[in-house]
Amino acid sequence: KAGVTQTPRYLIKTRGQQVTLSCSPISGHRSVSWYQQTPGQGLQFLFEYFSETQRNKGNFPGRFSGRQFSNSRSEMNVSTLELGDSALYLCASSFHSDSYEQYFGPGTRLTVT
Amino acid sequence: AQRVTQPEKLLSVFKGAPVELKCNYSYSGSPELFWYVQYSRQRLQLLLRHISRESIKGFTADLNKGETSFHLKKPFAQEEDSAMYYCAFWMDSSYKLIFGSGTRLLVRP
Numbered sequence: 099k100a101g102v103t104q105t106p107r108y109l110i111k112t113r114g115q116q117v118t119l120s121c122s123p124i125s126g127h128r129s130v131s132w133y134q135q136t137p138g139q140g141l142q143f144l145f146e147y148f149s150e151t152q153r154n155k156g157n158f159p160g161r162f163s164g165r166q167f168s169n170s171r172s173e174m175n176v177s178t179l180e181l182g183d184s185a186l187y188l189c190a191s192s193f194h195s196d197s198y199e200q201y202f203g204p205g206t207r208l209t210v211t
Numbered sequence: 212a213q214r215v216t217q218p219e220k221l222l223s224v225f226k227g228a229p230v231e232l233k234c235n236y237s238y239s240g241s242p243e244l245f246w247y248v249q250y251s252r253q254r255l256q257l258l259l260r261h262i263s264r265e266s267i268k269g270f271t272a273d274l275n276k277g278e279t280s281f282h283l284k285k286p287f288a289q290e291e292d293s294a295m296y297y298c299a300f301w302m303d304s305s306y307k308l309i310f311g312s313g314t315r316l317l318v319r320p
Binding site: 101102129131133140141142143146148153154156188190198199200201202203204205 | 299306309
């Protein structure tokens with residue numbers, strides 16, 4: 099099976115712009131989670147979706163949003179970008195609704211200038 | 212608050228030496244604990260989980276509820292073990308993994 103894929107892999111944006119990142123889970127996986135990885139804060143949970151429903155959201159401002167489509171693909175959006183949003187954004191998918199066995203994608207490296 | 216603590220940012224050992232990566236957790240319930248590994252330029256991947264009590268690539272980890280620890284151990288380190296290691300636990304009913312800050316393991320020849 100193909101692994102979790104994320105597009106784009108690299109992105110450079112300017113402060114104030116918005117960005118949309120995409121994640122395609124492993125075929126058959128219905129849960130998608132997003133994490134932000136930075137040198138200072140490590141890996142922090144952003145949100146989780148299952149069957150198009152957001153079940154949990156991390157402690158991030160409302161500028162961070164996401165959604166999941168009927169084919170389980172997911173997108174996250176960050177509006178009004180700030181320098182501190184520069185990070186590696188990781189997507190992970192899992193098969194079961196309560197599965198902790200998460201498979202991670204390679205990430206999207208976002209740089210905000 | 213629920214959290215995972217990895218006290219060492221960097222652990223440097225020589226090839227063949229024993230390795231112990233420390234992990235302590237704070238959680239009132241029964242935790243599901245994991246170790247994830249990220250090799251250079253590779254994606255984050257699950258190394259092992261406490262519930263399966265298996266050994267992967269020679270690594271083992273035992274859950275000690277009394278000490279609230281889940282240390283990762285390997286008797287003889289190999290150079291290919293050099294990577295970033297993250298301890299994490301699954302918050303049941305919250306559908307999320309909580310990660311520690313990670314420990315970089317450097318195995319020198």
